[in-house]
Amino acid sequence: MFSPGSGRVRSAVNKVRICLVTPTPARSRKGNRVTATRWGRMLRDLGHRVAIEEAYSGARCDLLVALHARRSARSIRDFRERHPECPLIVVLTGTDLYRDIRTSAAAQHSLEVADRLVVLHPLGTAALPRRLRKKARVVVQSAVKTRARVERSRRTFDVCVIGHLRPVKDPFRTAMASRQLPLDSRIRVLHLGAALSRSMERRARAECRTSPRYNWYGDRPAWRARYVLARSRVLVLSSIMEGAANVLSEALAAGVPVLASSIAGTVGILGRDYPGYFAVRDTRRLLQLLRRVEIDRKFHERLRQRCRALAPLVQPHHELRSWADIVEEFADWKSQHVCVH
Numbered sequence: 001m002f003s004p005g006s007g008r009v010r011s012a013v014n015k016v017r018i019c020l021v022t023p024t025p026a027r028s029r030k031g032n033r034v035t036a037t038r039w040g041r042m043l044r045d046l047g048h049r050v051a052i053e054e055a056y057s058g059a060r061c062d063l064l065v066a067l068h069a070r071r072s073a074r075s076i077r078d079f080r081e082r083h084p085e086c087p088l089i090v091v092l093t094g095t096d097l098y099r100d101i102r103t104s105a106a107a108q109h110s111l112e113v114a115d116r117l118v119v120l121h122p123l124g125t126a127a128l129p130r131r132l133r134k135k136a137r138v139v140v141q142s143a144v145k146t147r148a149r150v151e152r153s154r155r156t157f158d159v160c161v162i163g164h165l166r167p168v169k170d171p172f173r174t175a176m177a178s179r180q181l182p183l184d185s186r187i188r189v190l191h192l193g194a195a196l197s198r199s200m201e202r203r204a205r206a207e208c209r210t211s212p213r214y215n216w217y218g219d220r221p222a223w224r225a226r227y228v229l230a231r232s233r234v235l236v237l238s239s240i241m242e243g244a245a246n247v248l249s250e251a252l253a254a255g256v257p258v259l260a261s262s263i264a265g266t267v268g269i270l271g272r273d274y275p276g277y278f279a280v281r282d283t284r285r286l287l288q289l290l291r292r293v294e295i296d297r298k299f300h301e302r303l304r305q306r307c308r309a310l311a312p313l314v315q316p317h318h319e320l321r322s323w324a325d326i327v328e329e330f331a332d333w334k335s336q337h338v339c340v341h
Contacts, residue, residue, distance in 0.1 A: 014331040017049045019061035019079075023071040024054065032067050032093070034222070034246055035141065039065070042320050046327065058082070063330060065089045065118075066110070069096040073106035080113045087330045090114040091139075094243035094265050095168065097127040116326060120244035121268030137326050140269065141246055142319035143253035146223075150231040156188040157294045160232040162225050162247045163239075164193040165200040170261070170281060172203060173238035177287040178213040187213055187294055190228055194219035230254045233300070234293050237266060240280055244269055249314040257303035259289050270310065276303050 020043070022036035040050045051059055056066075056075035064079045066072040069090050080088060090110050092101075097119065100107040111117065111128070117135045119125055125136040152158065159178075165171045171193065178189050191214065195201035204216040220228075225247075229235060235251045235258050242265035251258050252269075260266045262277035270276075276293075278285035293300050312318075 015047050015049070016063050016327060016330070017061045018043055018051070018063045018065060018327075019056060019059055020050055020052045021056050021064065021066040021072050021075045022052065022054065023068055035091075036067055038142075038319075039323065042316075042323055043327070045320065046324055048327065061086075063087045063089065063327070065091065067091045068093050069110035070100040070104045070107035073104075073110050076110045076113065077106075087115045088113065089116040089118060089326065091118040091120075092124065092243060093120075094239070094241040097124055097243060098241040098264070101128070116329070118326070121265055123264045123268035124243065127264065137322070139319060139322040139326070140313055141244055141249045142314050142316040143246070143249040144316060145253045145255075146226045146230050148227055148230070150227065152231050152233065153188075155186070157186040158232045159187055159189050159234050159236055159290065160228055161189060161191040161236050161238070162193060162229060162250075163237075163245070164219075165195040165204060166197070168240050168242075169193075170238045170240050171200070172207060173261075173281065173283060173286060174236045174290075175207045175211055175214045176283045177290055179211055180283075180287050181213065181291065185213075185291065185294060187290060189214045190232065191216045192218075192220045192225050192228060226250060226254070229256055232256060234259055234290075234303070236286070236290075237261065238280075238286070239263060239265070242266060252307050252310050252314045255304060255308045255311065257293065257300060257307055259286065259293065259303075269313070270306070274306060275299075276306075 020036055020040055022032045024033040036052055040052050043050045056079050066076050069092055076090060096107060101111060111132055114135060116137055118137050118139050120139060120141055122138050125133050128136060161174050163169045174189050178187060181187055195204055207214045208216050229250055235256050237245055237248055237258060237260040239261055242263055244265045248266060248269055259276045261280045263280060276289060278289055
């Protein structure tokens with residue numbers, strides 16, 4: 001294992017060859033790939049050479065950054081066995097923090113052999129074994145506000161749900177709540193995200209047929225999702241577990257109020273006293289919040305102001321600085337070693 005030092009990231013001698021592993025295909029719109037692509041761009045902006053792979057291939061590099069302790073476990077193990085002297089960073093997702101590191105031996109091994117553990121919100125460190133917390137660094141995901149001019153519908157009160165349809169996202173909670181809204185409600189649910197199983201697709205189509213308020217649009221490019229978000233009155237984030245959702249950062253950047261399940265990955269960003277929480281799977285409470293945010297202008301404005309106040313947290317230069325600081329920890333080490341021959 002290395003002993004990290006200090007050094008300036010932009011110094012020519014300290015430019016680093018980084019292999020960034022994410023267990024998702026290159027053209028995927030899943031969160032891990034979106035995050036990896038953004039980080040690759042940022043690390044290149046810092047002057048480093050970055051290769052993004054689905055699995056570690058043995059390519060020449062000075063540093064491995066692996067997203068997902070369990071799903072990238074084989075890459076992590078292979079890299080550490082081949083190059084025990086090289087620095088290794090493991091980025092922990094929501095399923096890592098709140099499930100896999102408790103039950104998966106492979107994920108637990110990833111924690112042990114990593115030199116740094118990256119979590120995506122300030123409360124993430126608390127989910128780690130106490131003896132490993134000194135390895136942890138926080139990188140809050142950033143987002144850029146859309147530049148497109150948007151006009152919100154006056155006829156409907158649009159509520160968006162953005163995220164792929166999979167159980168951990170509890171994707172139909174908003175649809176379930178919207179069924180119980182009174183007839184005079186103007187709420188319309190706009191759901192963007194790919195169905196990751198046939199059963200999810202069947203249910204989404206059934207919801208569209210039976211609920212006049214619910215609209216599922218399937219997978220859409222990132223620019224389209226940002227546009228729909230920007231013109232919505234509120235975002236609902238109903239996840240059961242989350243490392244920190246990309247779409248939450250997008251909402252803060254856009255100044256769109258959020259109603260969210262009270263899980264650590266969201267509370268870590270919005271704060272414990274944020275007034276727009278509902279308990280996981282609590283349809284009744286979500287229904288109450290939806291109705292209140294529609295008819296109570298002061299409440300809607302209160303949520304909007306809280307989210308606007310958090311917008312600086314997700315500005316790209318903060319995420320860039322976080323990665324610069326992490327890589328800088330390895331700078332002196334890099335100048336003294338040759339990692340991969």
